[in-house]
Amino acid sequence: MASVYVIAEHRKGELGDVTLENIALAKELGEKYGLAPKAIVLASSARAFAEELADYIPEVLTIEDPSLENFLYEDYAAFLRPAVDMFGPGSIVLCPHTAFGMELMPRLSAETSLPCITDVTELELDGTRLRAKRSIYNGKIVSSVSVDASKGALVTVRTGVYQAPDKLSARGTIEGLGVSAEPVRKKTEFIGYREAPAGEVDITQASFLLSIGRGIKDEENIPRAARLAEKMHAVLSCSRPVVDKKWLGKERQVGTSGRTVKPKVYLAMGISGAFQHIAGVKGAGVFIAVNRDPKAPIFRVADYGVVEDMFKLMDALEEKIGGER
């Protein structure tokens, strides 16, 4: 019987939440199309991860090897290439669309006969055709793409789309997947992790974030935003383009590659709302978005929206606060 597999993502001894999101999708597909949902843990010591996952999925398979302590494409693929051959035709392999999945799945596809679709938000099986919805053109369009999944398919799933499932009433089974690594001459080597410099602020603890994005336009406008944040008793944060330009430090970046925040108020100015950014705003009490473009995707996640030039609004806010004091 064909199955739907979730490759668990873990780093520094911790299982990623995103794996549970993938399990939710695997179970949904399982019910819809009669596929058996299974998780696969590749690790130097897989037991703890497997135990954790067995709360959510009926079957957990483990591949244990000292080389699998830290994720490195070559080491994972040495096991996964033979593993996918064992999965049987029509099986679907899921992985989060993260630094882990992006590194692994397209490459695995090139080295096996399985097609790959990345960054999907929805999946459906139409006979042997696997169809996915994907967000393209900066979130302004949704595309439908498909691959022939008769031999199986590899998929990376956008994070933050699916919710972690409820625990099972009966815990799943844990079993070793009897597969040995293909011999490879290694050409890559994991050296170590590097924490981004902590900086002087911790935006994850802020109750009020004033967040600025591409709309700030120029480095010279940063002090203006900082001044307003201070007056409003907010902490200044930002989206990726501001950090890419080095106008603010990485420690102020909200988003998947930056920090995940949970403020009581999130006031986003000049941020269009790329999913990588939105995924970093988990459970904001009130989400207010200011953007000049009425069609900006951020208005689909915000509680309140303002279509206005951010600078005009910044001036108005500053004036109002100034008057109150």
Add this chain to the structure above:
Amino acid sequence: MDILVCIKKVPDTADAEVILRSDGKGIEEEDLAFGINEWDNYAVEEAIRLKEKEGGKVAVVTIGTGDDEDILRRCLAMGADDAYRIDSSPFYMDDPYSVAKGLSAFAKKHSFDLIMTGVMAGDMSYAMTGPLTAGMLGIPHTTLVTSIDVKDGNISVTRELEGGLEESVRLELPALLTIQTGINEPRYVSIMGIRKVRSKEIPVLRAEELGLSAEEIGEQGAVLELESLERPPEGKEAEMISGSPDEIAEKILEIVKGVV
């Protein structure tokens, strides 16, 4: 060190309205500004910086039409040494596998120490072309690269993970890297640079010359098929606050006061 950078021309949709074509197969392109994919631009800059430091040459390649040569010339003006265009007409360009077949076939005909491309492209955002190409070439790769350091036939890079974390990886050359935005500050094109382009020819290569058949790279050989496009679902909509900036500011402060 000889470096190849694979680039693509995409529409700038960050601040523009994107209108669906009536056939649902594409978007209205007329009012959009097209340019080099943002991620690729960082890759080109990084390649040129490496060349300036380590010596060697930088070549850029795109699979495209004659209209796409402007991004190649742009790279030459920035400091790339050679530019090649693979004629896109037989390619099914919506399929990253077709594109990767073209790029890997091209790379095989030369000997590059390093291949770079953007993490993804701003249009379709697959993030597949780089790793697929590396897979087809059988060379090591890593994605989401945020810094590069070259040392005796190896390169050490940092790659961006989640939550502000990075990891360092060492790769044997030749290798392929996909470059993340923010790795550097790409230079502007100078007039001096544009003048240098005068003396450059941009060779145009046909798929057959790369040993690729229309069946492999055309629609019938596609692995990934783009079926249709649609507008995103309406979903939740924010409650819109309207009025003069003053009135809006007042309303925002009220909301904030109620919560913080």
Add this chain to the structure above:
Amino acid sequence: MEFELTTEQKDIQQAAREFAEGEFDRDKAIQLEKDHAYPRDIWKKASELGFVGIHFPEEFGGQGMGVFENVLIVEEFCRNDSGIGTALALCDFSSEIIMRHGSAEQKERYLSAVASGRMISAGAFTEPNHGSDITLMDTRAERKSDHWLINGTKTFITNGAMADFYIVLCQVEPDASPTYRGMSTIIVERNTEGVDAEEIGDKMGIRMTSTAEISFSNVEAPLENLVGEDKKGFYHVLEFFDESRIEIAATALGIAQGAFDRALEYAKEREQFGRKLSDFQVTRHKLADMATTIEAARLVTYKAAWNFDKGRIDPKLTSMAKYLAARAAVTVADEAVQIYGGYGYFTDNEVERYYRDAKISEIYEGTKEIQKNTIASQLIKKGK
């Protein structure tokens, strides 16, 4: 006949556009304008990238290209920001007199410095009593044994208070007949003793540039500072106007296009009576008129630049370009403010600044009336 830019020209246009998008900023522009400050850092960067003096010869720091390429850059800069664009376009003002007539030493010293962003130039022609009519100069230059002794006052001098050197149109022989055959152009560096530059005061537009009155009181300039031929200064300046009018036309063209871009965007966004402004015929016709006006101005400006680069002097054509493009700037900016309505009257929306910056193009470098005189006199050749 070919109406398409070469690939190189397209690349130049694109490079200028990317530079302007990256470096010009609305809020910065508003602040600079308030402070009457020159965009120095942007000017430096633009010079380093070869955007300044693109039409200067390579051996003197330029890029060896034509007036046409300069027009493309100026148009893009002014389109992105009327104030910053104009300020950058004018930074090499009248250096062309040195380029066309100067000695190798003068070119080495001044053109290279202007092209690399080390010096700003100014042309000192207008006098309090001689505005549009420069056939007689009150500023006197006396040839002494080893220097020129200059006395007089120049006014409305663009870049006046910040230029590093002036090309001064002086009367060297007051009794010459006609008087304009007794004039010479002489370079005076600003830090020379006896030179005093005073900002004239607040002005309507182009507030990032200096407009000054300059007085020369017993100023001594080396004899070798004579540019071109002695007593041919008037002709050098007139010939320069043929070239500079094209550049001013390009600033006007860019201002018109920039005002139009903003108005079009606003018309597509703004709703009144439940409809977009761009759905009302009155707005649609306005936009059609604006676009048509700009297109016509562009064709004449490009043609004038192209013709100049072919080595042909055609005062009628350059005057037409300047007249038409300046008119386009003024009318298009006016309509842009109108489309914005009340909002357009406020500084934040930029179009009011475009409107104010547009007007000067109908005044400086020869008023539109002077341009019409030039056109008419070429049409109706005076029989002698």
